[in-house]
Amino acid sequence: MALPQLHPFRPRLLDAVRGYSGTQLRADIAAGLTVGVVALPLAMAFAIASGVKPEQGIVTAIVAGFLISALGGSQVQIGGPAGAFIVIVYGIVQRYGLTNLLIATALSGVLLFAMGLLRLGALVRYIPVTIIIGFTNGIAVLIGLSQLKDLFGLKIAKLPADFFTQIGVLLEHASTFNPYALAIGLACLALVVVWPKSYTMPLDNIGWRHRAYRLAAHVPGTIVVLVLATLATAVLHLPVETIGSKFGGIPQSLPDLQLPPFSWESAKQLVFPTLTLAMLGAIESLLCARVADNLIDAPRHDPNQELMAQGVANMVAPAFGGIPATGTIARTVTNVRSGATSPVAGMVHSATLLVVVLAAAPLAANVPLAALAGILLFVSWNMGEWREFARLRHFSVPYRTIMLGTFFLTVVFDLTVAVEVGLMLACVFFIYRMSTLFRVEPPAAADAPAGVPAGVEIRELFGALFFGAVGKLEALPAQLPEGTRTLVLDLHRLISMDTSGLEALEQLRRVLAKRGITLRLAAVNEQPRSLMERAGFAAHVGEAAFSGTLAEALSASRAAGS
Known part of the structure; x- marks a missing residue:
């Protein structure tokens, strides 16, 4: 593994004195x-x-x-x-x-x-x-x-720190x-x-x-x-x-x-x-x-x-x-x-x-x-920055919680605890926010493709499929109607995926297989496709499960008789 490149030690003074007047x-x-x-x-x-x-x-x-x-x-x-x-x-x-x-x-x-x-x-x-x-x-x-x-x-004599x-x-x-x-x-x-x-x-x-x-x-x-x-x-x-x-005053010299x-x-x-x-x-x-x-x-x-x-x-x-x-x-x-x-x-x-x-x-x-x-x-x-307290009413609950929490923890405990808890809250709220942006939905009526074969269900994935959002994908099998034989996931709006998301996708494939439902993936973007290939998921499901577009996935489903 290559070591990280170190930053050269070059003070700004060396550049500032060039042409110094x-x-x-x-x-x-x-x-x-x-x-x-x-x-x-x-x-x-x-x-x-x-x-x-x-x-x-x-x-x-x-x-x-x-x-x-x-x-x-x-x-x-x-x-x-x-x-x-x-x-x-x-x-x-x-x-x-x-x-x-x-x-x-x-x-x-x-x-x-x-x-x-x-x-x-x-x-x-x-x-x-x-x-x-x-x-x-x-x-x-x-x-x-x-x-x-x-x-x-x-x-x-001595003021305590607490x-x-x-x-x-x-x-x-x-x-x-x-x-x-x-x-x-x-x-x-x-x-x-x-x-x-x-x-x-x-x-x-x-x-x-x-x-x-x-x-x-x-x-x-x-x-x-x-x-x-x-x-x-x-x-x-x-x-x-x-x-x-x-x-006793200030010494008239620098200390040794x-x-x-x-x-x-x-x-x-x-x-x-x-x-x-x-x-x-x-x-x-x-x-x-x-x-x-x-x-x-x-x-x-x-x-x-x-x-x-x-x-x-x-x-x-x-x-x-x-x-x-x-x-x-x-x-x-x-x-x-x-x-x-x-x-x-x-x-x-x-x-x-x-x-x-x-x-x-x-x-x-x-x-x-x-x-x-x-x-x-x-x-x-x-x-x-005292005006920020007055402006809190204009911001979201996570913003208020992080700022006020960090403020009170700094005053009551210490800076280290305040920053640690503040960063933890910021991460939790960020994960929650990102999870709300991930959606699994059927195509909108205006965008729904024509001639969808019977028994084929289409779902579009939006956002990022990561550990904080996998619950929405895990709930998908229970939402499929009776008689579903093929599930096509349109992934052209799925911008990224982590290993937890890939594990949820593999779990979805296993659950569907037990119910006799085929999983097809359409328009997979570069990052999710790269992860699928590196983790062996693509080889496991086979190249036939992937299609370049939603139309190609529907055509493959039609040719397979489902």
């Missing part, structure tokens, strides 16, 4: 600086919400972000820690510990690289959109719930509510919401308000709220929890390269976390790359190369203490709107974060956690 370089540097500034508060917020230190989020954005851009298959995608991972990473840290998170991240990188190498990137596209919407909305709800602790300033337990712990500690934290969080959330975000404004005959609006739109709202909240906390000495009080201790005993416990990280990373990165394709005039992304780059990034980042990384839609869109033309912009974004860490890390000590909670609440709201 100074104009493109300036545009990419400007875009990279902008995205780097946007990524800084998000990287810290995602890390803290995931139950790890803020510098681990920044390191992930630097190391993994650089590798994803340099080695990826997309022109403008930005990689780094993502909101979709928050719930998963937090659960892994609580259940298995930080060291095992690093091991699971590295193992997921191996899986992602193997998926790309084996050309499995296109398979992600076969996941139904209902499942993606369901678990995305579920993760958004969990992110929002996890931020209530810091938003209200509750004194909770949904109902989280609610119980939050209610139990409601008496520790901090009004200063709530005021900072809500103010930051409101400012991020109303801060100008559009870059497309009139250029001619504009007043100072429009000019100020355009200038403000180029400054990320997350940075504005972070700076203002930090200044307010430091100047007014507000009694709120900060990065410095909880984590240190491989996490690996053992097969740990690896065997991390099978499901590893699969979850790899699956979610593949889905998020390729969805993000498809979004980027629709925003730029450039060659479409290479999904297999993108998966290999994601794999390398997730294998390397844990060696620096980094957490799982993937493509991020918000930062990628910002990158495009800022004028990025190539993967160089993503590499500049990582370099920008590195410079910030080396030069200004001590300034982060006064960043209030409530401000990061406000930012993450905004992220979680934008992450969810």
